[in-house]
Amino acid sequence: MAGYPFSDIEKKWQKYWEDNKTFRVTEDPSVPREKRKYVLDMFPYPSAAGLHVGHPEGYFATDIYSRYLRMKGYQVLHPMGFDSFGLPAENYAIKTGTHPRVSTEQNIARFTSQIKSLGFSYDWDRCLSSCEPEYYRWTQWIFLRLWEKGLAYEAEAPINWCPSCLTGLANEEVKDGLCDRCGTPVTRRNLRQWILKITAYAERLLADLDMLDWSESLKLMQTNWIGRSEGANVRFALEKGPDAIEVYTTRPDTLFGATYMVLAPEHPLVGKITTSAQKKAVQDYVAASAMKSDMERTELAKDKTGVFTGANAVNPVNGKKIPVWISDYILISYGTGAIMAVPGHDERDFAFAKKFNLPVIQVVSKDGSIHELMEADPTEGVAVNSGEFDGITTAAFKTKIVEWLEKKGIGKRAVNYKIRDWIFSRQRYWGEPIPLVHCPRDGTVAVPDDQLPLRLPEVKTVVRTSTGESPLAEIPSWVNTTCPKCGGPAKRETNTMPQWAGSCWYFLRFLDPKNETAFAGRDAIDYWMPVDLYVGGAEHAVLHLLYARFWHKFLFDEGLVNSPEPFMRLINQGMILGEGGVKMSKSLGNVINPDDIVRDFGADTMRIYEMFMGPLEVSKPWSTRGITGAKRFLERIWRITELPLTDAQPTELLLRVLHKTIKKVSHDTARLEFNTAIAQMMIFLNEVSGLPEMPRSLWTPFVLLLSPYAPHLAEELWVRLGNAPSIARQPWPAWDEAYTAEEMVEIVFQINGKIRARESLPAGTPEEELKAKALGHERIRALLADTQIRKIIVVPDKLVNIVAAI
Numbered sequence: 001m002a003g004y005p006f007s008d009i010e011k012k013w014q015k016y017w018e019d020n021k022t023f024r025v026t027e028d029p030s031v032p033r034e035k036r037k038y039v040l041d042m043f044p045y046p047s048a049a050g051l052h053v054g055h056p057e058g059y060f061a062t063d064i065y066s067r068y069l070r071m072k073g074y075q076v077l078h079p080m081g082f083d084s085f086g087l088p089a090e091n092y093a094i095k096t097g098t099h100p101r102v103s104t105e106q107n108i109a110r111f112t113s114q115i116k117s118l119g120f121s122y123d124w125d126r127c128l129s130s131c132e133p134e135y136y137r138w139t140q141w142i143f144l145r146l147w148e149k150g151l152a153y154e155a156e157a158p159i160n161w162c163p164s165c166l167t168g169l170a171n172e173e174v175k176d177g178l179c180d181r182c183g184t185p186v187t188r189r190n191l192r193q194w195i196l197k198i199t200a201y202a203e204r205l206l207a208d209l210d211m212l213d214w215s216e217s218l219k220l221m222q223t224n225w226i227g228r229s230e231g232a233n234v235r236f237a238l239e240k241g242p243d244a245i246e247v248y249t250t251r252p253d254t255l256f257g258a259t260y261m262v263l264a265p266e267h268p269l270v271g272k273i274t275t276s277a278q279k280k281a282v283q284d285y286v287a288a289s290a291m292k293s294d295m296e297r298t299e300l301a302k303d304k305t306g307v308f309t310g311a312n313a314v315n316p317v318n319g320k321k322i323p324v325w326i327s328d329y330i331l332i333s334y335g336t337g338a339i340m341a342v343p344g345h346d347e348r349d350f351a352f353a354k355k356f357n358l359p360v361i362q363v364v365s366k367d368g369s370i371h372e373l374m375e376a377d378p379t380e381g382v383a384v385n386s387g388e389f390d391g392i393t394t395a396a397f398k399t400k401i402v403e404w405l406e407k408k409g410i411g412k413r414a415v416n417y418k419i420r421d422w423i424f425s426r427q428r429y430w431g432e433p434i435p436l437v438h439c440p441r442d443g444t445v446a447v448p449d450d451q452l453p454l455r456l457p458e459v460k461t462v463v464r465t466s467t468g469e470s471p472l473a474e475i476p477s478w479v480n481t482t483c484p485k486c487g488g489p490a491k492r493e494t495n496t497m498p499q500w501a502g503s504c505w506y507f508l509r510f511l512d513p514k515n516e517t518a519f520a521g522r523d524a525i526d527y528w529m530p531v532d533l534y535v536g537g538a539e540h541a542v543l544h545l546l547y548a549r550f551w552h553k554f555l556f557d558e559g560l561v562n563s564p565e566p567f568m569r570l571i572n573q574g575m576i577l578g579e580g581g582v583k584m585s586k587s588l589g590n591v592i593n594p595d596d597i598v599r600d601f602g603a604d605t606m607r608i609y610e611m612f613m614g615p616l617e618v619s620k621p622w623s624t625r626g627i628t629g630a631k632r633f634l635e636r637i638w639r640i641t642e643l644p645l646t647d648a649q650p651t652e653l654l655l656r657v658l659h660k661t662i663k664k665v666s667h668d669t670a671r672l673e674f675n676t677a678i679a680q681m682m683i684f685l686n687e688v689s690g691l692p693e694m695p696r697s698l699w700t701p702f703v704l705l706l707s708p709y710a711p712h713l714a715e716e717l718w719v720r721l722g723n724a725p726s727i728a729r730q731p732w733p734a735w736d737e738a739y740t741a742e743e744m745v746e747i748v749f750q751i752n753g754k755i756r757a758r759e760s761l762p763a764g765t766p767e768e769e770l771k772a773k774a775l776g777h778e779r780i781r782a783l784l785a786d787t788q789i790r791k792i793i794v795v796p797d798k799l800v801n802i803v804a805a806i
């Protein structure tokens, strides 16, 4: 027979969907609230490299889920767009003398055709691109609302500076002290910056994680980034003069062990308290540390450096004189920029004390005994060498000492966060202009809303300034403007927004992408929001999600959106690794191009293969054998079309297989357990493959089940069954419970022979599925994190034992 003509079939149905706008969705008020779903992918940055096989993995998952929901009678919003401002396009423009818009538009065209070739059910009428003025008009509008509320402020801030890209970098753009974009060592530089006060939302960003259906590991990453701690602010008076040094400590119970203090070199008291004898040494040290990045300064392994200021402070709990030092391991941006050093119980303080011969006093002990400390002991215990407080447990002491400090007026309870305000400006051309004007009379003035968007000036290409300022600063016709308030001469703000800006609210624009009077109409917001399911890469687990949550909370406070959180359920898909389990990379030459897969195997095969590789959330290696297997599965389905169709009743046995398949595929698809759903469809196919003729009542529901997974093939089979297109809006088949009853057995999941979890599963569950169930189990996954699996032993109906190198 002729082979499965996937290429013709796929092109035919992609054209049909496009011509008929099959997946267009409207805000139909007759659809009840609980029958509406918003299923969202993280929109991609259209890089020059094109789509990677890792991109579609998450898109396949949301697409299958969206198609399933539509067939279950839901109104589904499933959009796609492009996060299209960013540094790579600007760097490319500088290198080639073109305009960043040109390469961005080319990349978007390529991404769009690649995405369309994979058969996704997006509503393309809602497609958006964040570099379009019609879009960034509203990014600017939201920025102005933040500014009006005092949540955007200007400050001279020491920023990470890449001397090669000539641009400021956010902390997250610096990896191991190097520029994340070009690998150049990052230095420090003071620049006037726009900063967003995300810290004002720290408490709520933390507390509201409770209302979200996100994985615990993801919540933990956000929690750690926010870094809330409880402790006390304590004032240490200086031996001479009226000044005092304020410190924040999470261990006020160790105050008796504070034997010296350390200030950040930038601390305002440094100049004031340094004695003349120490002046030269201190000044040299301050100058040297100004050149270093935060990363270099705080590396744990780094040899500690510092200089004595010549001044002493007084420990408030025992009146002892303690020396005040400066050292660059203290950052001015964290806490108060000063610490009390407790070398007995803090590693960094211990290393510093040993190096500079400062006293070490033990003030916490496991059992109340006192001994010489050979290293810092940060664990809790009972107080020793702590005067009247001796013998009290650490926890009780913390409460007691804070009360004592508060009573004496030298300290108080305090909460601190690691999260810093967000440096929101970049010295670039290819970003949203910040819509502010600097007037000599009126100060900073907003561009009026009705003059938005404030467009980027037209240029031939982008040229770096040698000052590190934005290229916009060198376009006088754009910079020089009139003040919206007084009409006098004024200058435009030349910094642009960071790439993160456009992705802070794009999910709102999808609701109402053509709206010219608001970022989205309130009706559309109320109709769809919040997002029911959001799927994307784990690399966005912290920043994009924190920034978007912050903006959304702000819009909620302004009464502009209907929910305090934007993304109710979130899943990070696992990585697709190269063959052999290593990361795909250009240098290893193991990058798989989706275009090649579509050409050689077809989009449906790629969909089935990527979803069958394993649970969505785990990382898995690409395998050529695996994709061949997926193709064979679809070829076998295609071969069924050679069988004559019959209206005869299927046998009882076949009915059982069918209804079990409907039940399992329904259940697993709803839970995004696509690999096990596909495994069940394979079982069904094995059962029907030998039939001389195909009962219509058997084949029709199977084709419906297949359609979210292999939509092109299913459309073709649907028509061949004598139906009119499209299968995409057909009702999902129902199962008859009478045919699905089966015995359940308890399967034990072991790691290295130890029982770690149990799950009740149908008797006779195939080995591959048992493996998948074990590997997908939340507890097993947590225990296996970052370990190498050596072997998996399956005893059907009894156990799965994972042999791992732990």
Ligand SMILES: [Zn+2]
Pocket: 162, 163, 164, 165, 166, 179, 180, 181, 182, 183, 184
């Ligand atoms: Zn760089």
Ligand SMILES: [Zn+2]
Pocket: 439, 440, 441, 442, 443, 483, 484, 485, 486, 487, 488, 490
């Ligand atoms: Zn003015």
